[in-house]
Amino acid sequence: xxxxxxxxxxxxxxxxxxxxxxxxxxxxxxxxxxNLTGTHVGCEHGVCGACTxxxxxxxxxxxxCFAVQADGAEIETVESFGGMDELSPxxxxxxxxxxxxxxxCTPGMLVxxxxxxEKYPLATDDEIREGLSGNIxxxxxxxxxxxxxxxxxxxxxxxxxxxxx
Amino acid sequence: xxxxxxxxxxxxSVEEAVxxxxxxxxxxxxxxxxxxxxxMLNFRLLEPALLxxxxxxxxxxxxxxxxxxxxxxxxxxxxxxxxxxLVQARFPVLSEAMxxxxxxxxxxxxxxGGSLSHGDPAAxxxxxxxxxxxxxxxxxxxxxxxxxxxxxxxxxxxxxxGDDELxxxxxxxxxxxxxxxxxxxxxQRSGDFAMAATAATVSFxxxxxxxxxxxxxxxxxxxxxxxxxxxxxxxxxxxxxxxxQAVAAVDDAIDPMSDLHASADYRRHLAKALTRRVxxxxxQRAKGERP
Numbered sequence: 001x002x003x004x005x006x007x008x009x010x011x012x013x014x015x016x017x018x019x020x021x022x023x024x025x026x027x028x029x030x031x032x033x034x035n036l037t038g039t040h041v042g043c044e045h046g047v048c049g050a051c052t053x054x055x056x057x058x059x060x061x062x063x064x065c066f067a068v069q070a071d072g073a074e075i076e077t078v079e080s081f082g083g084m085d086e087l088s089p090x091x092x093x094x095x096x097x098x099x100x101x102x103x104x105c106t107p108g109m110l111v112x113x114x115x116x117x118e119k120y121p122l123a124t125d126d127e128i129r130e131g132l133s134g135n136i137x138x139x140x141x142x143x144x145x146x147x148x149x150x151x152x153x154x155x156x157x158x159x160x161x162x163x164x165x
Numbered sequence: 166x167x168x169x170x171x172x173x174x175x176x177x178s179v180e181e182a183v184x185x186x187x188x189x190x191x192x193x194x195x196x197x198x199x200x201x202x203x204x205m206l207n208f209r210l211l212e213p214a215l216l217x218x219x220x221x222x223x224x225x226x227x228x229x230x231x232x233x234x235x236x237x238x239x240x241x242x243x244x245x246x247x248x249x250x251l252v253q254a255r256f257p258v259l260s261e262a263m264x265x266x267x268x269x270x271x272x273x274x275x276x277x278g279g280s281l282s283h284g285d286p287a288a289x290x291x292x293x294x295x296x297x298x299x300x301x302x303x304x305x306x307x308x309x310x311x312x313x314x315x316x317x318x319x320x321x322x323x324x325x326x327g328d329d330e331l332x333x334x335x336x337x338x339x340x341x342x343x344x345x346x347x348x349x350x351x352x353q354r355s356g357d358f359a360m361a362a363t364a365a366t367v368s369f370x371x372x373x374x375x376x377x378x379x380x381x382x383x384x385x386x387x388x389x390x391x392x393x394x395x396x397x398x399x400x401x402x403x404x405x406x407x408x409x410q411a412v413a414a415v416d417d418a419i420d421p422m423s424d425l426h427a428s429a430d431y432r433r434h435l436a437k438a439l440t441r442r443v444x445x446x447x448x449q450r451a452k453g454e455r456p
Contacts, residue, residue, distance in 0.1 A: 002170045022173030022216065023206075045204035046271065058244070058273035064203040065274065068173055069196075069218060115269055119244075133355040134268025 007071040011036070012080040020067045027051040029067035030077060038078040038107050042136070049135030052108040053077050059115035078107035081114075090114060090152050099148035101139035108135050113149055122153045168206035172215045176222055179304055179333060185217045187306045187329040193217055195331055197240060198275035200267070201283045225278070225333060228252065233339030239278025239332045243290075247272060256297065256337065258346035258364055262289045265348075268356045278332040281317070284324040284387075287358040289350070291318055292388035294335060296364045296380035302334040309333065318387040341368035341376050345450025347443030351435050353426065359383045360427040361435035365443040369451035373400050379411070379444065384419040384436045391418050394440075403448040408441060415440045 008017045011034060018033055027044075030036045030053070042048035044063045051062040054076040082088035087095060090110055100106045109132070116122060116131040128149045129142070137145065176182035186193050192214035196202055205211045219225065225240035228249050235255060237246065246252055247263035266272055266280075266289050280290040281301060294301070294314035301312050305327060314335075317325050326332065350362035361383040368375035377398040382388045394411035401407035421432035446456035 002172045005173060021170070023168045023170055025168070025203075025207075045207050046200060049268070049270065052270050055274075059270040060274045061200075061270050063207070064199055064271075066173070066199075066203075068175075069199075069220060071175070112270065115273070119248075119269065130355045131269065134270060 005068045005071070007068055009070050009072060010074045012076055018067070022066060022068050024067045025063055026053070026065040026067050026070050026075075027062035029070075030062060030075070033067075036077050036079055040104055040107055042104070042108075047136070048105075048108075049112060050105055050108040052111040052135070054111055054115065057118075059112055076111075078110055081110060089155065090117075090148075093148040093152045093155075094145075097144045097148035097151060099140065099145040105135055105137040105139075109137065109145060113152065116149075117152060117156055122149070125150065128153070168203070169209055169212040171206075171213050173218065174215060175218045175220070179219075179222055179225070179331060182217050182219050182222060183304060183306050183329060183331055185215065186331070189213075189215050189217075189328075191328045193328075195219055195279075195282070197279040198242065199279075200271050200275035201279065201285065219331065230255075231336060235337045237277055237335045237337070239276060239281075239334060241277045243267075243272035243275045243277070243280070244269065246277060256340070258348050258366060259293050259297065259337075261346075261348045262293050262364060265289055265350050265352075265356075265359070265362070271356075277335060281314075281335065282324060282326055282332050284318050284320075284322050285358070286321045286386050286388070287360075287383045289359070289362065289382070292362065292364060292380050292382040294337075295388040295390055296366065296378055297337045297340070298378075299338075300336045301332055302336070303327070303330045304333040305330040311336075315390065321386040340366055343451065343453075344368045344376070345447040345452070347446030347450070347456070349439040349442045349446075351439065358426075361421070361432050361439060363436065363439040363443045365440075365447040367398075367403075367444070367447040367451045369448075373402055374398055374448065374451070377444075377447075379415075379440065381415065381419065381436055381440070384421040384432050389418060391415050391440075393418065398444070403444065408444060411444060412437050412440055 004019045030039045040050040042050035046061045046064045053062045082091050194213040196216045225238040227238040229236045243266045253260045299314040344366045346366045348364045350359045352359050363381050366378045377395045379391045393414035397410045421429045423429040449456040
């Protein structure tokens with residue numbers, strides 16, 4: 001049994017403190033310790049993208065990061081995006097375009113899409129597909145996820161255009 | 166899937182990190198981005214006694230001009246290198262290569278020093294370090310030493326890095342002014358490890374090709390430079406004979422392996438086809454044409 005470490009981090013705006021074993025993965029910390037089960041655990045070696053969360057604003061695989069390494073960080077999970085009563089604009093696009101079926105990959109998809117919208121122009125569907133290529137979906141065939149993202153990109157670009165004019 | 170138990174130290178200086186590595190007597194590992202290390206831990210392919218985390222070590226995350234070249238700190242994330250205007254201006258071939266590194270979530274967290282230390286034969290950064298004649302700064306308890314990237318990679322996942330050493334910096338010397346470049350990679354899916362990739366730079370002195378560099382990966386245990394091809398192309402006009410000679414030199418120099426991703430024959434085919442493409446693109450850019 002290795003020495004435990006005290007950590008303090010912000011998760012979805014709330015400060016959380018915990019004592020953790022070094023080998024505890026951030027994904028398991030979120031799910032098991034904080035009961036934030038919206039973050040899904042698929043492959044547990046960085047391939048499927050289901051566990052993607054925002055860490056200090058950038059998307060990361062929470063299965064490839066230890067909770068102890070998140071000490072001092074700001075984490076956002078899918079739970080911060082919106083709820084049953086009020087979907088976030090991106091969640092609304094996923095709903096409108098039927099971009100999910102079983103929903104297992106959806107939390108990771110939403111987090112990834114949030115970061116992609118922030119960082120890349122996504123001018124073509126090829127760019128969107130490339131951006132989504134690290135998130136595996138076994139239901140949709142991706143077509144409707146690409147459509148939802150195309151709609152989100154259009155909305156983003158319109159908002160940016162309005163803000164600058 | 167759970168990693169084995171280990172002790173953990175969040176180092177706050179390079180000195181503290183290398184002292185812990187030295188005291189670990191080969192049982193300590195550095196963790197930075199962890200994008201290659203954590204999967205290996207999750208699969209229990211490694212069971213280090215101690216992980217030395219360098220994410221909180223100040224002064225290792227920078228991209229700075231060095232003459233007309235660059236100095237890049239080991240903790241620089243892939244995404245920072247991918248989007249750096251300085252890198253784009255001075256080494257566009259490196260910007261292009263970085264876009265092929267895995268996926269955004271990996272590039273946000275993975276580090277330059279980590280990828281070089283890991284030495285994966287199908288990873289982009291080791292090949293780019295070899296192409297660009299980069300020097301790695303390796304820091305241990307007794308100070309820093311410098312090593313050419315070409316000498317650093319010794320085999321698949323094997324490097325010259327000592328158990329008690331840390332890659333702290335990479336230095337990339339300037340390319341000849343106006344150098345053209347090419348980069349090509351074939352992977353099964355976007356973001357996957359390459360089945361094969363090639364990169365080239367070419368300078369043009371107004372009459373013929375000047376300095377030519379050609380590097381390949383995925384076709385051997387370490388990234389390769391093809392000296393015979395570089396020599397035969399230098400001074401040429403990249404005519405058909407010179408190109409054929411270069412491709413033949415690649416054919417002679419490589420020893421690709423078969424695995425579940427690609428057969429040795431297919432990798433050889435890719436290496437030759439991609440060589441022709443990057444050389445053509447680099448030559449056209451060197452002459453000021455759009456490839």
